[in-house]
Amino acid sequence: MTSTQQQNQISSSTPPVDLTKVFDPIATREFARIGVRTGQRALDVGAGAGSLTRYLAGLVGSSGRVVALDDDAKLLDPTAIVHVYERDLRHGLQLPTEAAPFDLINARCALAPLANRTDLLDEMISLMKPGGWLVLGDIVYAQMWVHRAPSPEDAELLATVVHRVLDVVASQGVDLHWGDRAASLLLHAGMNHVHARTTARTWTGGGPGCQLYADHVHHLADQLLGDGATEEDLNRFAELMADPMVVLRSYQFTSTIAQSPAH
Template identity: 50%
Template sequence: MAYPQPARTPLLALAARLRTSACDTATGRYDLVHYRQWNKPARHGAAVREVVRWRGDDRSGGQLATQHPTGVVPVTHDWWRPGDLYNVGPITPFTRTDMLRVDLGINKPSPADPTEVLANLAYLATWYSPRRDGRAAAFTVLAGLSPLTYYPGVVDRSGRPGIAVAATSGGRRALLVLRPDTGEVLAYESARLGPIGWRAQTYLLYLAHSHATRRWWQPAARPRSATPSPPLVPAAATALAADNAHALSHHDDPRSHSMTATAPTQRYQFRNSPHQLHPLQEMLDPVTLDDLTRLGVNPGHTALDVGAGAGSIAQHLCELVGRSGKVIAVDIDTSMLNPTEVLDVYQRDLRTQPLPVEPGTIDIATARCVLEHLPNRHLLLHQMINALRPGGHLVLGEIVYAPVSAHAPVDSDNELITRVVHTILDVLAGRGVDLHWGDKVPSVLLANGFEQVHTHWVAETWAGGSAGCRLYADNVTQLRDRLLAEDLSHDELDRFAELMADPAVLVRGYQFASTTARKPH
């Protein structure tokens, strides 16, 4: 048979072998993953990160991470109590084909990009140790993807022999290396085509995938401080007291850089996955980039991106500040952020940990779709304000409540779309998300003496299959259990997903409020 060859037949054969194999010997409810990651950005050299991570089905987890260069924090110990780890779901997607297809990016009306699918599978492998049935399900899904190429004999960077599945699209190549007997992921490489051939940009080497009956480690519980934090400004304290009382009841030690063992119950309501972040970027980046262009970010500036997600705004800020500047990106899940000479990446749970910046050191600070989800939103905004230099700018964006309307060929579908989207908003509000926060931001900034406060609201119709409707569909997937508890049925949610992929459907999208303001000199 030709070498290489189409991947469909070998993948189906591997899946069939795994379903009857006894290749899994480790047991336990906790997934253990150990991987090493090399990144080589086009301009800023290489970065290396090594992570040992465990996660439980109760959304608890921990990790030890080391990274180089040391322009970022070189060693971090992170711990998530049960319920806190929201960037991965409580149920592994490898147990449900529908969830797996969503997480791999195959649930789209247009053909899936095979390089994106392999990248998504590599990302899942940094969090999960799927059992043989789950691996078999993944390979069966991949077998239906075209075009994929199979290589029967390859070696990863550690010298381990394996088989490989590769895809090429738009000058990008993705390569996934697998153990031929167990189907476990050994390595992943993403490369770009340049003037002298393919050049690797990211390489992931999976050193261990296993399971355990006990947590790998956890810190001793530590009581939280009961010291009250100061109000934003004395004049605004009374007006904000009702909305801010629970947020200002505890004080974060600004010297602490480790995650506390106790965290508030309220958290960001969606997983930090590509299927959530990429549609948001596609829809909202043009708005944020226009704001940054209008404000004028210059070479040599220092920028702060709070809740950096997949890093599109952080990357744009890096381009604006240049090699003489600095960008600080902060998120609870930094797995999609690659540190460089310009970009420093900090993993922080901002409900319990302070921003990793000194007062008066930031020229521009951004936060998008973050503060409304956090119970301490006023305290976090206070930290951002303190971090700004006199004359520095804020760019704050949030989804805000607005009525929903839909236009589908069948009236009953219009009613269903409206009911599902309104229920999504009701569920979020019931979980502590302030869907009016974006409307309140201008008043809060004016009360703190900010100048040139400007807010503009953006809302438009989304057609089925667009980024916005993909976001709606992903929201339903992630909130499915809660939506079912609100008297929506499985059939109704499945129908909603179909409508979000139908180009004949138009629906009013989420309304986005973007506010810019300048700190007085």
């Protein structure tokens, strides 16, 4: 399984473009806080469909460079600014020496699915310029809350199915507490200005967030059926995700930033 496929278990790395509305604003706010500048060099690990790669390319401009890394790079378009590398992240970043060092390294939902996630984090830190910034973003395990549904039975179904999605993904090796632990790991690695921000929003049926829930349930249907869900459950879940009557909690997402020490 490629890392892009792994990310699709529970991220928006390669969904329809409108689903970038779900997670991209979190990353772009962090880029604004950091102050990504013209001429800088950035690395996007697990770039997926490349929405953040393209955004970073716009920030660094023609005098900068963005390296996009994924083990399924068919959705990534190289340009004069964007350099694309297809790599199996289970074996490390495997970047050419001349690609580094970087002023910014971004990794959204890229490390949690991988057994070598801690080694990859250490490798990314080693590729940073003094004073450079690391931005991590990950979905973390949290209780589902349904704020409104057509019936109490529907509310219970929604919560049960989303929890089953999280359980199935965790059983496949995705560390849904990676985002919780990232700040500790970065502090122990000697990084400065470590800051973690955890967010959850309300998602309404018919919106991009609920479409993401529906996509994940569809993608994991076989595993969910094996975990006790029924075809009727999954069909009703899909109907509810398109119903504006439904309001529920989003995936909980933790964004962690840290700055490399200036030598």
